[in-house]
Amino acid sequence: MSSIVVTGADLAQQALDLLKDYEIVYAGKTPTEADLVALCGAHDPVAMIVRYGKVGAAVMDAAPSLKVISKHGSGTDTIDKAAAQARDIEVVAAVGANAAAVAEQALALLLACAKSVVPLDARMHAGHWDKATHKSLELGGRTIGLVGLGAIGLRFARMADALGMRVIGFDPFAKDLPAYVKSVDLETVWRESDAISLHCPLTDDNRGMLNANTLGWCKRGVIVVNTARGGLVDEAALLAAVRSGQVMAAGLDSFAVEPMTAGHPFQGQERIVLSPHIGGVTSDAYVNMGVGAAKNLLAVLACQPALANT
Template sequence: MTAPRHKILVTGADLAVQALRVLQDYDVIYAGALPTEQQLIALVKAHDPIGIIVRYGRITRRVIEHARSLKVISKHGSGIDTIDVVAAKDNGVVVRAAAGANAAAVAEHALALLLACAKSISRLNARMHDGHWDKANHKNIELRSKTIGLIGLGSIGRKMAAMCRAMELNVIAYDPFVTQEDNLALVPLEQIWSDADFISLHCPLTDDNRNLISMNTLAACRQGVILINTARGGLVDEAALLAAVRSGQVFAAGLDSFAKEPPDKNHAFFGEPQIILSPHIGGVTGQAYIDMGVAAAENLLRSLVDSGIHERKEATA
């Protein structure tokens, strides 16, 4: 009699074909788009997965504690703030992240938001469609020779730094976990506020940096600073940012992540011409979808090999 196959739960509606090939020895169960905690609890109780690949939704303590056979939680991406890592550790569950798999995609999106803000792309596009020709009374911001401050120097921050240097920007960066970086000035956080014309966030969200962008830090910035956030919404005090944009302290903001996702339909950012928004899709490209899926699947399999549940192919060939 053939032994039943272990199950992998994907908290999303799909996974790249290339990733499914990696998981060919397992049954893959999909939670669907934006699964709730109750839906995830019902699924882990019904299917008892040995692994979870996290695309959407939150993996809470209750989800973990209802998953009796769970051994590994593998993130389809780099940020693990949607996973209760303390609960995972308490229950002997390994948490892995696909660090760097979507770095190029997110960095490109951050640069696109910066350019859109500096060049007033959204407003000029809307004016053109309304029949206006604002050439005589509009001046863009030129990036060349300006200073950009990067907060976070993981794989995404480093990609962003390389692209900004290629555009002749002066790049400074802050990362408490990085002590040296080639061709890049590492500075105290206070120097980011005082020296940067543009600030781009590329750090994970932690209890220590929640609301890093606050009324006080924005007041310490240069007047007319541009803020870009393709990291996590909780890094920004949204009310403080809105006030700073309206006062002119912040010239513009380009945001791909929010404190609550999706934001409420009456969110105060909606309709603000100097705030450019996208629905947390910086890492969503065709190639990144494949790369993140494969990395998440391989990370999951590697952890199962380490735990003795999955045999290495080389050992069975």
Template structure:
């Protein structure tokens, strides 16, 4: 009797939302394991063993080695929006489609962006620590009021626009740089990148990481910013020169920074300049990690695979 086997979808993670799995019942789903287990060697070995037709990318780097290890591979689908951990050029050159779950975690990331902005502006973390140490700083503390301030956005996609909406509701002026945006709402002023950086009281990053914009926030651009400004990054760590940002925080050039992504992840606290700075508020790249976004990203990633496989069938 002939054994009929299903095509394999490899997930570079340990799980997938049940709603996403329900869409993939015609496939065998193989998990690579937790984030630490998704090494390049491990992913390459799994591709050679199972020859997946698709990969859902949650953790790890899907390099040329990994992509080339499966002769059946036809689509790589990101469980999220940023595809900088996928060798898209190599995939494209081999006829393999790369898709992202665009907008699936936009609400979650936008909300976390505002959590960081408000924590920075209102000194939430520092005041909590002071209270727990027995201090009552009402007579000496002054927080930053956002009404009338300028919110600068680098990137005006689904996340950036949600962040802009909240800023406008708070009475902020909003300026933005996005060379790829076909249109910009009338309530947002479109500016060149250097103008957005220089004019911002709050600068928030919402763009993908590319070779052209790596370290766009560096010593020179930070020096052009308004004294006492805030920098918030819920996009990619590679957009910021971390040593330069740490120096700007240490010197008082910047009031504070809220950071959800880093040059090297997982972030290692020992010896890193940010861990010794009370005005650097850190979170472990969880802006898009909510129960709703988990389902949204999983189902969007699954649908992207089904759509592409149907086209190429």
């Protein structure tokens, strides 16, 4: 029986049902490259489902029968796609499977920032009543700038439109946008937005796109939300902008280095709301991503009937 390595500790039962003709090998919640190389060497999988960790050339070389790497989600930046292409290994992603979950997390972070949910909660629990001194930000009528208008970005755009926000966005690949989304260039996003939300994949071209320079172009008091990839943001520049007041607040679900460790400079910052990259982690998205990853790899393996049935 051919095997499939899952770089995680589990997979939705609905996905396992689709993969019943294969041996499923789990790598655990925090697999290292050495772990994956060892597993691939022992099982020579025909496919991998990537949940956690990185898959590079060394892992691929340890699995000579590997035909497809399927992402449990939409972001494939943890997979060395150039190495995969050089080895005729197809890389596929469950695009849109967690769109609702991530868009809702982005909205939660936006509202938490605008309404000072976290600091007010802490003050209340400490026995304070700040009604006479606190003013929150009203989002209706303000401009939200989106970077990335794929499944997640457009879902979030619909929510922002429902709040009465003006929605502008940059995405060179987006087509047939809804009437409530105005397509603009990236500089316009920085300059005109009262809040900015990132929904694009991480590439070599956009790494650190939100930096001291681009933050300086923004309106003073802008809100920044990132539920995409931590590498899109220059974290030191964002921290400085929050401390100076250039950024009113930031809501972050992804970080340059994950997991975040004790002593990170974002920790303890009242106007930075943090969540541990769980935007796409809901019970529904877990099933959708697992089923999507399974269907995608089976579609590729369908072109390899001899391998699929060995």
